[in-house]
Each structure stands twice: as C-alpha cells, then as structure tokens.
Amino acid sequence: MLGLVETKSVSPVFVGRTEELEALNDALVRAAAGEPQALLIGGEAGVGKTRLVEEFATAACRDGAVVALGGCVEIGADGLPFAPFSTALRALRREMPDDFAAAAAGQEEELTRLLPELGESSGGRHDEEGMARLFELTARLLERVAADRTVVVALEDLHWADASTRHLLAYLFRTLRTGRLVVLATYRADDIHRRHPLRPLLAELDRLRTVRRIDVGRFTRDEVGRQLAGILATEPDPTQVDAIFERSDGNAFFVEELAVCGTEGCGTGLTDSLRDLLLVRVERLTESAQRVARVAAEGGSTVEYRLLTAVAGLAEDDLIEALRAAVNANILLATPDGDGYRFRHSLVREAVSDDLLPGERSRLNRRYAEALEADPTLVPADQRIMRLASYWYHAHHPAKALPAVLDASVEARCRHAYSEQLRLLERAMELWDAAPEDVRDTLRPIDYTEVYPPCGCDPATTPLRYLDILAEAAVAGRLSGERERALKITKRALHLLEDDGDPLRAAWFWVQRSRLVQALARGDGWRELGTAQRLVRGLPPSEVHAEVLDNVARWSMLHEPGPDALSAAESAVEYARMVGARETELNARITLGALLVDSGSPEPGLAEMYEVKQQALTEGVPSVAGRAYVNLPSELDAVGRTREAVPILQEGLAYTRKFGLLDSEAWVWANLSEALYSLGRWDEAADAAAGALRVGLSAKPQGGGAMCLAHVALGRGDLAEAARQLAAARAHLGTHDPMPQYSLLLSRIAIGIAAAEGRLLDARAELAGVLATGVPPGTQRYGWPMLLAAATAEADSRALPAAAENxxxxxxxxxxxxxxxxTDAPIWLAHEQWVRAELARAESRDTADLWSEVVTAFERLERPYDLARVRLRLAEALLTAGGDEERDRAAELLRLARAITDHLGARPLAHSVALLAQRARLALSPVPPRRSADPAEALGLTSREYDVLRLVAVGRTNRQIAEELFISPKTASVHVSNILGKLGVAGRGEAAAVAHRLGLFPTGDGDRMVAG
Incomplete structure (x- = not known):
C-alpha cells in the first residue's frame, strides 16, 4: 500500500560477521557438491541474525541457488503448526514449479498437510507413524527438489516454533543424506530459558556431527563505529561511538535505536530499561499511529492490511497516514508481497504488546476474532482456523473460544501436528466448564473427534462429552510423544468413568493406558489389557471389543504365544468382521497367521498372511501392509524358507520407504539382516542391520538391529564388538517388557560370547535364567538356537576340570x-538333531553316524555357516574312528568347511578347522591336479565316489545307493555331499548332467551295472 520507504536507522553497509559468512559460504560450497548441510544460527535478540541470513541469501542467489525463507509465526502466544516449512515450500513451488511438481508426484495428498495448495487431503490414518510418514516424505521431497540445483531453506525465529515444526526440523537434520541442500534455522539464544521447549532440541542437535552451530556475537567498538557510519552516512564522532557502544553493549539493534534517538533529538537521558528504550520512538508517533502500532502488536507476527483496517476502526485515509508515520519511523515494515505489515523488529512488537492493559488486550483479540468471523478471507486460508481460535481464546470468551479451539484441534490433527492438537484440546478442557451449557450441547463428537470410542450412541446426534475430549487428547499425546501427559489424561478419564457405567469407553481407555505404560517402560501393559478384556467380556460385539481382542492377541503373540493367543486372534477376527472394523480385522488376521505358523500349521498360516498382504495393498492400508512386510517374511524365515523371504523383504523396504513407515522399515531391515545371515551373506547382513539402526524411531527395532550386528560380530570372532552391540541391544529393549523373541536371542548371543571367552560359568548362569521361565510354545525359532549355543558351550569345554561340576x-x-x-519344520528338526549330537559330544559319546544324520539334515537347508559347523564335527568324529577312507572323507569335509569360513570371514570356525587338520596332518590346500586321461581321476573322485556318482546319474536315492553298494544310507549321504562339493554343483541333477557331459559313463552303463 505504501510501497518502499527509505529508512535511516539501518546501515546500508554490512558490518563484520566475516567468520560467520565464511561458515555459511563453505556450507553452500559443500551443498553444491551434493553434501546436504544443516546449520543452527543463534544469538541474542537484536544482534543481527536476520541481517546475516539476508546477506548470505543474497549472495547465494547470485551464485544460482534457490533460496526459500520461512519464519515461525507467533499468533498471540501460539505458534502456527509447520508455518515456516509451509512458507518455504510455497516459495520453492513458486520458484521451481516443474521440479517441485515432479518431486511431489504421487504424494500430494500427504504433503497437503504442509502445503494445502497441492490438493485435497482425505484426512488419512492417524497412528504412531503418521507424523513420521509426513516427515519422511518431506525430507525426500527436499532431496529430490535439490537433486540438480542448490537449494537453501532458511527458517527464522525457531524460539517461536511449534512442537511439530521442531520435530520436523530435527528429523531433517538427522536424516537428510543426498541433494544439494542447505537447511538453516535461527533462534534467540537469550530466550532459551531452562524450561523453554527448544532447549532439549538444541541439546539433541548438538550431539549430531552433521549439524554446525554458528553463534552470532555482539559488535566490537570498531564494528559499532562502522555501523554508525553507515547509518549516519558520515564518520561519527569518537565520543558518540564510545557512548553508543557503552549503552548498546555492541547489540546491533540497540545501536540503531540509540543512533536514531540521537539524530531525532531524544537526548541522552534514555532510561536503562530495555522496554523503555524500545518504546521511545513509538511514543513519539502521533496518537493514531501509536494506536495502529498497538493493534498490530496484538494481531500476530504479521497482520494483513485488510484485517488491520477492519480492527483499527480508522477511516482508510487516517489509517494510511498512521501507517505511513509508523513506517517512516522505522517501527513497521510492509511485507514483501505488499499485503500486510510487520514490526521491523520483534523486540519492539513485544514491548508494545506488553505495554497493553489487560482489558485492552482482550478487547483487541475480540475485535480481531469478530472481524475474521465476519470475513474469513481477511487472512490466508491455511491460517484462518488457528488464528480465530487464538483470538477468541485470548479474548477470554469461552462461548466462542470452545468451538473455535475444537475446530483448530481438528485442523492440527489433519496436519499431523499432534503436539498442537494436544495443546488445543487441553485448552478445550480448560474452557469446558466456563462455556455455557447450551453451547456445549450443540457440539457433536463426529465433528471434533477421530477416535470416538463407540458406546451405543449416535455420534451425529449425541452431544460431545468431556470424556470425548479426553479420549482425543490421550491419543494426541501418544502420537506426539507426550506420553506422560497422555497417561495423566487416561488416569483422569478412568477416574471419571468409575461411576459412569460405560464399560466400553473404560475398556478403550485401558487399552490406551496399556500402550502408554509399555512405551514409558513402566511395565509390559498386560494388567491394563486384562482389565479391558474383563470389561468387554459378555458384551455385544463392538469396535472396542474387537480392538481389545486384537491388542490381547498381539500382546500374547509377543509375550505368551500358545493356544490362548490363537483363540484371542480368532475371536478378534470374528468380532471385527461382525462390526465391519476392516483394519482391525486385517491386523488380527496377520496375528492369527503368525500364530498358526508358530503353532505347527505353517501352510495355512502363511497363506493367510500372503492374502492379508495383498488385500492391504489393494485396499490402500499402508499400516497393515507395512506390518505384513515385517511379519510374513519373518515367519517364512522361521520355517526355513529364507530364500523366499528375501525378495518380499526387499519389496517391503521400497514400500515402507515410499509411505514413510519408518519403524516398519527398520523392522524390515532387521529381518532382512537375519535372513541374509542365514543365507551366508554376512556383509549384506551387517549393512541391513545398520539400516535398522539408522531409520528406527522406536527402541525395539533399533534393538533388533543391534542384535543382528552382535550376531555377525560373534560369528567373525570380534568379541568386543559383539559385547558392545549386545549391551546396546539390551539398552534399547530394556527390562520392563520381556519378550521371548528378544530374551532368547539375547541369551543366545550372551552364551556364545561367554563360551568364546572361556567363561563357562557365566554361560551356565545365562542359561539358568532362561530355563527358569522355560521356552514357551511357539518360540522354537528362538529357543533352538539358544539351546544349541548352550549345548555347544558344554561340549567345547568338556575337557576342562572346572566344567565337570554340575x-x-x-x-x-x-x-x-x-x-x-x-520340531514341526525341517529346520527345527535339524536343530533338534544337532542339539542331541552336541549333548552326546559333551559326554564324549558322539559318533560319525550321529553327526552324519545332522550333516544330511543341514544339506537340505540353505544354511552354509551351520553346514560348515556340522561338517567340522563330522570330520572330527571320522578322524576319531580312524581308517584311510574316513581320513579322506574328513579331509574333504574340512576343505568344504574352510571354503565357507573363508567366504564369511568366520575366523573362530576357520581356526577350528585348521587346528583339526593340523592335528590330523591333513593338507587342506588344493593339490594341483595332475594330468590324467581319466576324467573321474581329474575331478579328484575316489573309486567309491565314482561308483556313487554312477548311481546318482541314473536317479538313485541315498537308500537305493546304500543297498546297491552295501553301505549305510548315512555314508551314502556323505559321499553324495563330497561329490557335489568336488563337482562344484548345487544338486543331484546338476551332478548327473556334469557326469554325462564329461562322458564318465557310456550310455546305458549305469543301468547294466545296476542290473548285473
């Protein structure tokens, strides 16, 4: 409206800040090379942070970078959710429309929570991963936008940031990995008191090596002199420099104020009070200009011109004159778009606002609210609901404030700004009793709640209850990480429900309390779930009933798998179907499928899980699909179908990453690590475990990643690293919520480390702790490896005198x-045979036949490390038996075992193989083949192996070979295994093909030999 007005208090010359600019320019260079940069710029109010960012941004634009500025917006005492990110993304979309559209393609619906211009949001699902999903998609959007051009995202006034903005900034600083991107944020260091919400974030970011801190200090006397020279357009008098430097203490903004006061005849009698210093020039304005300044101060960080017109109560000409006076005095500035005004410095705005009388402040807020209600177009659409709620609240008008605050809480929820939703709902609780009853009676749960617990009432006609607000607030607290506040809310709700006679609602709150207790490490949550289950028992089917049963089944699957867990899962599926709770049904079916597999019915269980995965993908339920990508391949691996699990896990990584399901992605990484370990791909397994640690938000998936790393380190003989990762896993998992799938795996690793270090008594103590509670039904996938580790430790130490006791x-x-x-799957039957053989070895009564059975069992499985271990044991038993043939067989077994250990880097097993070969005087190095006309001899086949291969070539089984050659089936199996190794083939069919290709047997010779 007023256009550009020349001011004389701001120096046109940029003074000092050499080191700070160098740091920023260095970040720009690094970003241009593809290394994302994160910076925090702190300093006291008025020290010059904004001017520093402006200078840097100007230079970056000259170098071809795109700069997007966003500021945290203060509305009264409230921060607007995601305001700086919305502003910055809007700027990027305006500057790079094509690149932005391509980067956001396919995710517009989710990203509308930050940038409503992208389209309509359907609301979506609100769960623990909802906010993380939005954050992940935002990070990937910025990485893609900055793929080919340097982008600077600058966020100012972080001290005013809402919690959701702080969380998103922290996420970006932790996870940005690619792109030519600089993300920087400024904050007032002197405002960050001990309880300021920004303080924990700053402490967290300080621990990140990727985040650089820049502290903007005060000017020196020389710099103050140069600043004054720029302001005055002449060299200042040294005594004036001394006086202003002393009074300002080098604060750039105070230097400006003091310089203006000196030139405008304010004299030198200024009070030392900061507030009075800031108000001096305001008080010199005309009465109408002062009035406009007071109105603008209460409107927010920026006030639109039309809104200001509606509230100020001045004729338009008088308003323009008043604004001109305020702008000429350098109190107000026109916004870049020319549509509004803001204070040149927030310190002046705060001083003017603090100078308002209490009644004056509430009156101004009421006038703002009334103006906005009369014409909602006065402010941007994405700010309208939040600002109206703030104005009515600070106007102290409960009848208007309560519905406005509830509307704002819905808006916050739709944007996944759960921290702001919780704060607004707490305001609604505060306003509830003060609001007139007839106002409360017009409010409906269906308008304001997402998690309304069904209680037999129609939410479209039933008035909103205080308990409905508590329910919504409890979920908002859980989703935002404010679990202590959420726990207190559930306690208040359950206290109110003691005499309410609403068991469904009470059961719902007990389920929430169970989840919070687990998340806060206050227990395993079963007492709370048990209470909920008792409350719904005997009641008609309902969504709450189905949800309770689903949570009971999930809890039981993890803690006490067995018949009761299976029954709960079946009931949850049945109830969910009856009441049409589709998502609950799908989740319960995943649980049911997993329990069926673990109970010994793998085929129907896996079929159920495959079907749920496909239905979740088809119906677009990412949370269920993400869970299926975690649980289905885990169960496939559990029954030995590991190679089938790997592609599903790789598909799951792409899916969970696309939808920002970070915890699900972390679990997929951890499960992929386990599968790759089993398949003998240890380097890839370690990388996958690191992926779980990198992306996991919750403690448990990070604990899973640490366990996988410990497992790999133990196999490779790095006991120090194994112990470190074991301790990390235990720290992540805690002791409040023991689950067999964790405790058995942790004990397995602990026993392995103790045994490797010769601490048999510690290994036995660990075993005793596990066996005190037993190996629950359905946990054989974790129980067998633990029992094997303990049995192996006993067998390895059988010669030690101290081991004889007990x-x-x-x-x-x-x-x-x-x-x-x-032992309901081949893999666990194989483990049972292995444990039995190790126990026999511990008593020095194992035999080659016993170990041959174990080798045969593992030859059918894709477990190369396990196969190498049992081949070592068979070789040892053969050498103990003696005989030339046994020595040949043992040597070949040791060669095959060593090939695997070399590939995996399994140093302890390699050492054992080499030691046994040395004791037996067996050469494991390959002997250069001598030229021979006989192809069988060239392949290194013994005469017996030649006979066995002849029968393999015509399709005989091990038993048929044993009968033909008068040997045991076990011995036949060993011969077949040796032949496959020498020929370098994976199976009998390939061995037969090699034999025919080399012409080892004339056509029909095998048949004649057998017939004869």
Whole structure:
C-alpha cells in the first residue's frame, strides 16, 4: 500500500560477521557438491541474525541457488503448526514449479498437510507413524527438489516454533543424506530459558556431527563505529561511538535505536530499561499511529492490511497516514508481497504488546476474532482456523473460544501436528466448564473427534462429552510423544468413568493406558489389557471389543504365544468382521497367521498372511501392509524358507520407504539382516542391520538391529564388538517388557560370547535364567538356537576340570528343555538333531553316524555357516574312528568347511578347522591336479565316489545307493555331499548332467551295472 520507504536507522553497509559468512559460504560450497548441510544460527535478540541470513541469501542467489525463507509465526502466544516449512515450500513451488511438481508426484495428498495448495487431503490414518510418514516424505521431497540445483531453506525465529515444526526440523537434520541442500534455522539464544521447549532440541542437535552451530556475537567498538557510519552516512564522532557502544553493549539493534534517538533529538537521558528504550520512538508517533502500532502488536507476527483496517476502526485515509508515520519511523515494515505489515523488529512488537492493559488486550483479540468471523478471507486460508481460535481464546470468551479451539484441534490433527492438537484440546478442557451449557450441547463428537470410542450412541446426534475430549487428547499425546501427559489424561478419564457405567469407553481407555505404560517402560501393559478384556467380556460385539481382542492377541503373540493367543486372534477376527472394523480385522488376521505358523500349521498360516498382504495393498492400508512386510517374511524365515523371504523383504523396504513407515522399515531391515545371515551373506547382513539402526524411531527395532550386528560380530570372532552391540541391544529393549523373541536371542548371543571367552560359568548362569521361565510354545525359532549355543558351550569345554561340576545336571536340563521344544519344520528338526549330537559330544559319546544324520539334515537347508559347523564335527568324529577312507572323507569335509569360513570371514570356525587338520596332518590346500586321461581321476573322485556318482546319474536315492553298494544310507549321504562339493554343483541333477557331459559313463552303463 505504501510501497518502499527509505529508512535511516539501518546501515546500508554490512558490518563484520566475516567468520560467520565464511561458515555459511563453505556450507553452500559443500551443498553444491551434493553434501546436504544443516546449520543452527543463534544469538541474542537484536544482534543481527536476520541481517546475516539476508546477506548470505543474497549472495547465494547470485551464485544460482534457490533460496526459500520461512519464519515461525507467533499468533498471540501460539505458534502456527509447520508455518515456516509451509512458507518455504510455497516459495520453492513458486520458484521451481516443474521440479517441485515432479518431486511431489504421487504424494500430494500427504504433503497437503504442509502445503494445502497441492490438493485435497482425505484426512488419512492417524497412528504412531503418521507424523513420521509426513516427515519422511518431506525430507525426500527436499532431496529430490535439490537433486540438480542448490537449494537453501532458511527458517527464522525457531524460539517461536511449534512442537511439530521442531520435530520436523530435527528429523531433517538427522536424516537428510543426498541433494544439494542447505537447511538453516535461527533462534534467540537469550530466550532459551531452562524450561523453554527448544532447549532439549538444541541439546539433541548438538550431539549430531552433521549439524554446525554458528553463534552470532555482539559488535566490537570498531564494528559499532562502522555501523554508525553507515547509518549516519558520515564518520561519527569518537565520543558518540564510545557512548553508543557503552549503552548498546555492541547489540546491533540497540545501536540503531540509540543512533536514531540521537539524530531525532531524544537526548541522552534514555532510561536503562530495555522496554523503555524500545518504546521511545513509538511514543513519539502521533496518537493514531501509536494506536495502529498497538493493534498490530496484538494481531500476530504479521497482520494483513485488510484485517488491520477492519480492527483499527480508522477511516482508510487516517489509517494510511498512521501507517505511513509508523513506517517512516522505522517501527513497521510492509511485507514483501505488499499485503500486510510487520514490526521491523520483534523486540519492539513485544514491548508494545506488553505495554497493553489487560482489558485492552482482550478487547483487541475480540475485535480481531469478530472481524475474521465476519470475513474469513481477511487472512490466508491455511491460517484462518488457528488464528480465530487464538483470538477468541485470548479474548477470554469461552462461548466462542470452545468451538473455535475444537475446530483448530481438528485442523492440527489433519496436519499431523499432534503436539498442537494436544495443546488445543487441553485448552478445550480448560474452557469446558466456563462455556455455557447450551453451547456445549450443540457440539457433536463426529465433528471434533477421530477416535470416538463407540458406546451405543449416535455420534451425529449425541452431544460431545468431556470424556470425548479426553479420549482425543490421550491419543494426541501418544502420537506426539507426550506420553506422560497422555497417561495423566487416561488416569483422569478412568477416574471419571468409575461411576459412569460405560464399560466400553473404560475398556478403550485401558487399552490406551496399556500402550502408554509399555512405551514409558513402566511395565509390559498386560494388567491394563486384562482389565479391558474383563470389561468387554459378555458384551455385544463392538469396535472396542474387537480392538481389545486384537491388542490381547498381539500382546500374547509377543509375550505368551500358545493356544490362548490363537483363540484371542480368532475371536478378534470374528468380532471385527461382525462390526465391519476392516483394519482391525486385517491386523488380527496377520496375528492369527503368525500364530498358526508358530503353532505347527505353517501352510495355512502363511497363506493367510500372503492374502492379508495383498488385500492391504489393494485396499490402500499402508499400516497393515507395512506390518505384513515385517511379519510374513519373518515367519517364512522361521520355517526355513529364507530364500523366499528375501525378495518380499526387499519389496517391503521400497514400500515402507515410499509411505514413510519408518519403524516398519527398520523392522524390515532387521529381518532382512537375519535372513541374509542365514543365507551366508554376512556383509549384506551387517549393512541391513545398520539400516535398522539408522531409520528406527522406536527402541525395539533399533534393538533388533543391534542384535543382528552382535550376531555377525560373534560369528567373525570380534568379541568386543559383539559385547558392545549386545549391551546396546539390551539398552534399547530394556527390562520392563520381556519378550521371548528378544530374551532368547539375547541369551543366545550372551552364551556364545561367554563360551568364546572361556567363561563357562557365566554361560551356565545365562542359561539358568532362561530355563527358569522355560521356552514357551511357539518360540522354537528362538529357543533352538539358544539351546544349541548352550549345548555347544558344554561340549567345547568338556575337557576342562572346572566344567565337570554340575555338568550332568546342566545337560539333563538341556535335554528336558529340548524335549518340550517343537520340531514341526525341517529346520527345527535339524536343530533338534544337532542339539542331541552336541549333548552326546559333551559326554564324549558322539559318533560319525550321529553327526552324519545332522550333516544330511543341514544339506537340505540353505544354511552354509551351520553346514560348515556340522561338517567340522563330522570330520572330527571320522578322524576319531580312524581308517584311510574316513581320513579322506574328513579331509574333504574340512576343505568344504574352510571354503565357507573363508567366504564369511568366520575366523573362530576357520581356526577350528585348521587346528583339526593340523592335528590330523591333513593338507587342506588344493593339490594341483595332475594330468590324467581319466576324467573321474581329474575331478579328484575316489573309486567309491565314482561308483556313487554312477548311481546318482541314473536317479538313485541315498537308500537305493546304500543297498546297491552295501553301505549305510548315512555314508551314502556323505559321499553324495563330497561329490557335489568336488563337482562344484548345487544338486543331484546338476551332478548327473556334469557326469554325462564329461562322458564318465557310456550310455546305458549305469543301468547294466545296476542290473548285473
């Protein structure tokens, strides 16, 4: 309206800040090379942070970068959710429309929470990963936008930031990995008191090596002199420089104010009070200009011209004159778009606002609210609801404030700004009793709640209850991470429900309390779930009933898998279907499928999980699909179908990353690490475990990643690293919520480390702790490896005198535990045979036949490391038996084992192989083949192996070969295994093909030999 007005208090010359600019320019250079940069710029109010950013931004634009500025907006005492990011993204979209559209393609619906211009949002699902999903998509959007051109995103006034903005900034600083991107934020250091919400974030970011801190200090006397020279357009008098430097203490803004006061005849009698200093020039304005300044101060960081016109109560000509006076005095500035005004410095605005009388402040807020209600177009659409709620609240008008605050809470929820939603709902609680009853009666749950617990009432006609607000607030607290506040809210709700006679609503709150107790490490949550289950027992089917049963089934699957868990899952599916709770049904079916697999019915269980995964993908339910990508391949791996699990896990990584399901992605990484370990791809397994640690938001998936790293380190003999990762896993998982899938794996690793270090008694103590609670039904996938680790530790230490004490008792306890552990899949049957063989070895009564059975079992499985271990044991048993043929077989087994250990880097096993070969005087190095006309001899086949290969070539089984050659089936199996290794083939069919290709047997010779 007024255009550009020349001011004389701001120096046209940029003074000082050499080191700060160098740091910023260095960040720009690094970003241009593809290394994202994160910077925090702190300094006291008025020290010159904004001017520094402006200078840097101007230079960056000259170098071809795109600069997007966004400021945290203060509305009264409230921050507007995601305001600086919305402004910055809007600027990027305006400057790079094509690149922005391509980067946002396919995710517009989710990104509308930050930038409404992208389209309509359907609301979506509100769960623990909702906000993380939005954050991940925002990070990927910025990386893609900055793929080919340097982008600077500058966020100012972080001290005013809402919690959601702080969370998103922290996420970006932690996760940005690619792109030519600089993200910087400024904040007032002197405002960050001990309880300021920004303080924990700054402490967290200080620990990140990728974040650079720039502290903007005060000017020196020389710099103050140069600043004054720029302001005055002449060299200042040294005594004036001394006086202003002393009074301003080098604060750039105070230097400006003092310089203006000196030139405008304010004299030198200024009070030392900062507030009075800031108000001096305001008080010199005309009465109408002062009035406009007071109105603008209460309107927010920026006030639109039309809104200001509606509230100021001045004729337009008088308003323009008043604004001109305020702008000429350098109190107000026109916004860049020319549509509004803001104070040149927020310190002046705060001083003017603080100078308002209490009644004056509430009156101004009421006038703002009334103007906005009369004409909603006075402010941008994405700010309208929040600002109206703030104005009515600070106007102290409960009848208007309560519905406005509830409307704002819905808006915050739609934007996944759960922290702001919680704060607004707490305001609604505060306003509830003060609001007239007839106003409360017009409010409906269907308008204001997402998580309304069904209680037999129609939410479209039933008035909103105080308990409905508590329910919404409890979920908002859980989703925002404010779990302590959420726990207090559930306590208040349950207290109110003691005499309410609403068991469904009470059960719903107990379920929420269970989840919060687990998240806060206050227990395992079962007492709360048990209470909820008792409350719904015998009631008609309902969504709450189905949700309770689903949570009970999930809890039981993780803590006490067995018949009761299976029954709960079946009931949850049935109830969810009856009431049409589709998402609950799909989740319960995943749980049911997993429990079926673990109970010994793998085929129907896996079929159910495959079907749910496909239905979740088809119906567009990302949370369920993400869970299916975690659980289905885990169950496939559990029954030995690991190679089938890997592509599903890789598909799951792409899916969870696309939808920002970070915890699900972390679990997929952890499960992929386990699968790759089993398949003998240890380098890839370590990388996958690191991925779980990198992306996991919650403690448990990070604990899973640490366990995988410990497992790999133990296999490679790095005991220090294994112990470190084991400790990290235990720290992540805690002790408040023990689950067999964690405790058995942790004990397995702990026993392995203790045994490797010769601490048998510690290994036994760890085993005793596990066996005290037993190996629950359905946990054989975790129980067998733990029992095997303990049995191996006993067998390896059988020669130690100290190990003899209590050995018989320990071995018997292991046998008893093994008898109770299921063997319903080939992989666990193989483990059962292995444990039995190790227990026999611990008593020095193992035989080659016993170990041959184990080798045969593992030859059918894709477990190369396990196969190498049992081949070592078979070789040892063969050498003990003696005989030339046994020595040949043992040597070949050791060669095959060593090939695997070399590939994996399994140093302890390689050492054991080499030591056994040395003791037996066996050469494991390959002997250069001598030229021979006989192809069989050239392949290194013994005469017996030649006969076995002849029968393999005509399709004979091991038993048929044994009958033909008068040997045992186990010996035949060993020969077949050796032949496959020498020929370098994976199976019998390939071996037969090699034999025919080399012409080892004339056509029909095999048949004649068998017939004869």
């Amino acid at each position: 050995r018989a008792e320990v071995l018997q306890r292991l046998r008893d535990a093994a008898k109770k552990t299921a």
